[in-house]
Amino acid sequence: MIEVKGLKKGFNGEEILKGIDATFLKGKTNMIIGASGSGKSVFLKNMLGLFEPDAGEIIYDGERLGEMEIERKSDLRKEMGMLFQHSALFDSMTVEENVMFPLRMFTKMKKNERQERANEILERVNLPGLNKKMPSEISGGQQKRVALARAVVNYPRYLFCDEPNSGLDPKTATIIDNLIQEITHERDITTVIISHDMNSVMEIGETIVFLKDGLIAWEGTNKEIFKTDNKAVTDFVYSSELFKKVRVAQNEGL
Numbered sequence: 454m455i456e457v458k459g460l461k462k463g464f465n466g467e468e469i470l471k472g473i474d475a476t477f478l479k480g481k482t483n484m485i486i487g488a489s490g491s492g493k494s495v496f497l498k499n500m501l502g503l504f505e506p507d508a509g510e511i512i513y514d515g516e517r518l519g520e521m522e523i524e525r526k527s528d529l530r531k532e533m534g535m536l537f538q539h540s541a542l543f544d545s546m547t548v549e550e551n552v553m554f555p556l557r558m559f560t561k562m563k564k565n566e567r568q569e570r571a572n573e574i575l576e577r578v579n580l581p582g583l584n585k586k587m588p589s590e591i592s593g594g595q596q597k598r599v600a601l602a603r604a605v606v607n608y609p610r611y612l613f614c615d616e617p618n619s620g621l622d623p624k625t626a627t628i629i630d631n632l633i634q635e636i637t638h639e640r641d642i643t644t645v646i647i648s649h650d651m652n653s654v655m656e657i658g659e660t661i662v663f664l665k666d667g668l669i670a671w672e673g674t675n676k677e678i679f680k681t682d683n684k685a686v687t688d689f690v691y692s693s694e695l696f697k698k699v700r701v702a703q704n705e706g707l
């Protein structure tokens with residue numbers, strides 16, 4: 454579990470996060486949503502320790518990030534998996550080498566053990582047989598699976614995903630969402646996902662915080678988000694023509 458209490462962060466006198474309180478649960482896909490520029494990435498960077506908060510605290514399973522010794526912080530980094538917007542695979546490494554990379558960096562595993570683990574994870578994301586391919590030789594959806602495999606190969610306790618679906622077609626996006634959710638459940642990971650994709654919110658938003666004007670304007674689940682009358686949320690959700698139609702259909706009892 455990750456708890457965030459009273460988090461504030463600003464730049465050049467402008468306050469971006471104005472006192473965020475949120476809890477991200479273990480074994481769940483926890484989503485942070487909000488309009489472009491609402492501060493989602495700044496929020497995530499504070500959680501990752503890449504930004505120093507102006508006030509407030511980030512607590513990892515009872516341990517305050519701000520009070521951790523350097524060594525503990527570097528151990529915590531080994532417990533984190535990250536999946537970013539652009540898959541950011543290393544172009545000059547094969548699929549297998551990409552997936553083995555965190556094991557080489559963060560563990561003392563021998564090469565054959567690393568290979569065995571990489572194979573296990575590549576099978577888990579349904580990508581067996583591509584180990585020796587280069588990233589440029591596989592599709593965008595396959596690259597995203599490799600990036601997910603690399604993010605979870607070290608069995609992280611925490612998984613952070615920033616727009617994991619950007620650039621994918623809706624079907625492939627759903628497959629990636631479902632994989633993230635399944636792995637989160639299987640390995641009891643505290644997963645935090647930034648997204649503005651309403652399909653993802655609907656599919657895997659087990660807990661959702663909605664960020665607006667530097668504060669959490671609403672929180673709930675994917676079951677609740679379509680029922681709320683909170684104007685900020687409805688403006689966000691129904692900015693999509695598709696979801697407008699869904700709401701009309703719901704109101705008409707279809």
Ligand SMILES: Nc1ncnc2c1ncn2[C@@H]1O[C@H](COP(=O)(O)OP(=O)(O)OP(=O)(O)O)[C@@H](O)[C@H]1O
Pocket residue numbers: 464469487488489490491492493494495496649
């Ligand atoms: N390092 C920085 N220095 C100064 N201002 C920053 C910095 N990082 C972010 N900001 C500002 O913080 C605000 C929020 O940005 P952020 O990237 O967190 O938004 P976001 O919700 O993630 O947007 P998007 O969905 O478009 O990625 C923006 O006004 C941005 O310019």
